[in-house]
Amino acid sequence: MDNIKPIKHLFTRAAFGMRFEDVSDDEHLTAKATVKQLFKTSDNSDSIDIIKDSTDYTMLMKGDIGAKKIFLQEQRQQEKDLNLAWIDKMSKTDAQLREKMTLFWHNHFACRSNRASFAQQLNNIQRSNALGNFRTMVMEVSKSPAMLQFLNNQQNQKGHPNENFARELMELFTIGRGNYTEHDVKESARAFTGWGFNKDGEFKMRPFVHDDGQKTFMGKTGNFQGEDIINTLLERKETAYFISNKLYKYLVNETPDPAHVSAMADVFYNANYEIKTLLEYIFTADWFYDDKNTGNLVKSxxxxxxxxxxxxxxxxxxxxxxxxxxxxxxxxxxxxxxxxxxxxxxxxxxxxxxxxxxxxxxxxxxxxxxxxxxxxxxxxxxxxxxxxxxxxxxxxxxxxxxxxxxxxxxxxxxxxxxxxxxxxxxxxxxxxxxxxxxxxxxxxxxxxxxxxxxxxxxx
Structure with a gap:
């Protein structure tokens, strides 16, 4: 078992740990071959689909206290069921890399929802895009009812912009603090006016409350929509660096190495934000297997x-x-x-x-x-x-x-x-x-x- 040290390390970071049954009889098995195997077993995204939301929320709002109490009890049970379904999935799946990264994105796009069906939908967005394209994921997360509700964008309307979603999109989800101004927050909030969802949890663009005036964001002026704001943020290499730095702390070392993070950002940016390309780079880098980067992270x-x-x-x-x-x-x-x-x-x-x-x-x-x-x-x-x-x-x-x-x-x-x-x-x-x-x-x-x-x- 002497040759498995790098493979075991890979399993602790790209998966949930190595089992004895994962030890191959092939003495020539390499970390590079294991990386390929981890991606192969995570090729398919198998969504969680245990929450069936059939509640009529319009009627509920008009209902009596008893109906609301029953509804809240049902929601609590659904929240439990969803939580346990994901733990069970992580504990049994062969698609470990996908679930490990879904856990990362679950914390990156942190969100609480009082509707379990919304939480399940967001979790599946993060799962299906976990090894895919970051741009696609940001777009889908930004249009999810869970996030729109959590960050108050349902209340973001022309003449009365709510800046909550626009601010967190920049500070926490893409470019990071220090790389935008308060003016950028205000103007981008205007671009996201009208983004909301209907009672069935479907994204709806509501033109009648959207601000279609000229906006100036990060030095550009135009009649920007929300998608334009996201694309502009991803044009900035600071976004690639911000995500790479966070991934380094999750997968490599809590104390980032600026040179390694910078190299990761180059790979990520040049690959047009393909997550798989970035992860392959990390898992095949010599420094990933350095002694200083092994056995040093606290398990969540x-x-x-x-x-x-x-x-x-x-x-x-x-x-x-x-x-x-x-x-x-x-x-x-x-x-x-x-x-x-x-x-x-x-x-x-x-x-x-x-x-x-x-x-x-x-x-x-x-x-x-x-x-x-x-x-x-x-x-x-x-x-x-x-x-x-x-x-x-x-x-x-x-x-x-x-x-x-x-x-x-x-x-x-x-x-x-x-x-x-x-x-x-x-x-x-x-x-x-x-x-x-x-x-x-x-x-x-x-x-x-x-x-x-x-x-x-x-x-």
Whole structure:
């Protein structure tokens, strides 16, 4: 297993971790060949389609309090169902690279929606474009009812422009702070007047509230529409740099290397924003595999949970417990803290979340009990309905079933305990870990101890 170090690193970044069953018998397998394989298995975009929205919202607004209460309960259940469907997909799919990138775009175009069907639609836009063209994705995201609603563009009308969407489009989604002026925000907001959606969640351009006057944006003057603004932003190389810098922090190192990011931006810009071309460049670059770029990123809560599910083939009698794990670890899918998304990196770890991170693996793998504490964000209440008193610790029996036979049988014969340990962890083994391995008499127990270490939180 000596030749798999770069391939294992690739799996930790381009996917959700490498399993023993992913180890090929082909001794000549290269990282470059693995990159091709990861793209091949992610060729097709298989959308999530579990939310069927048949609610008549016009009638609902006229309805009584009882009807609204039932509607809200249905929405909460749909939000749970959508969250669990995506976790399940990430945990089982062969299209790991597509889902890993969908998770990136989910945080890049961070959005909360009070309609699960809108959230599902946006998630599928991000999935179908995850390895495609960034320009296409920005256009589709910008026209999605989830984003138009979240950033108030439904209220953006001629004579009364709402600048919220136009500002975030520049600051967070494309060119980045410092590369536009307040005048650019005001003028671009005028270009997006009239962009909205109907009761069925379909994009509608409403000409009667659109400002069709001349606008001056980034030094150009014309009767600009929203599409013109997006195209102008992508003409600026700063946008390619902004996205490349963010991707570097997600896939390579939390501290960007300006020279590498600049090279990435050149590739991205010259490829007319083809995401696949940029990713191929990153995954085949020598610096991607440097020691300083391995075992140095903190797994996000969703990557952590998904990785455990995949590594140990875990099934859940009550999958809702995953929602409690997300809440305890600080990343509830479809519920980013704000439009800037989760800050990520070292911010994932605090004393409370680290305690849960260390405890969760043994709880899942040994059928244990875990305590959930803490006061809920009111908007997260749908996810912690089982906690009747949110100030009080609640012990929950985690009914999870790992497939230990499959896991243990997938370990190549004659693999040493030390090799198993090094395979399970991204960082190099320190003296404490070496002692754990040396003293272990049972492989299963050793593995549980290894995944219950701080080192397992790194990828």
């Amino acid at each position: 809560p969703v990557e952590f949970l998904t990785g455990l599910n995949r590594q140990f083939y875990i099934t859940y009698q009550k999958p809702e417990v995953l929602l409690l794990f997300e809440r305890a670890l600080g990343q509830v899918l479809f519920y980013p803290p704000n439009v800037a998304g989760w800050p990520g990196g070292r911010n994932w770890i605090d004393s409370s979340s680290l305690m849960y991170r260390i405890k969760i693996p043994s709880t899942l793998l040994n059928g244990g009990i875990i305590d959930f504490t803490g006061k809920a964000d009111p908007e997260d209440e749908a996810y912690i309905a089982t906690l009747h008193n949110q100030q009080q610790a609640v012990a929950t029996k985690v009914q999870a079933q790992p497939d230990w036979d499959r896991f243990l049988n997938s370990i190549p014969k004659d693999t040493s305990k030390m090799a198993i340990a090094q395979f399970m962890l991204a960082p190099k083994l320190n003296n404490t870990l070496i002692d754990t391995v040396t003293q272990a008499t049972d492989i299963k127990q050793m593995v549980i101890e290894l995944v219950s270490t701080p080192e397992y939180q790194l990828c």
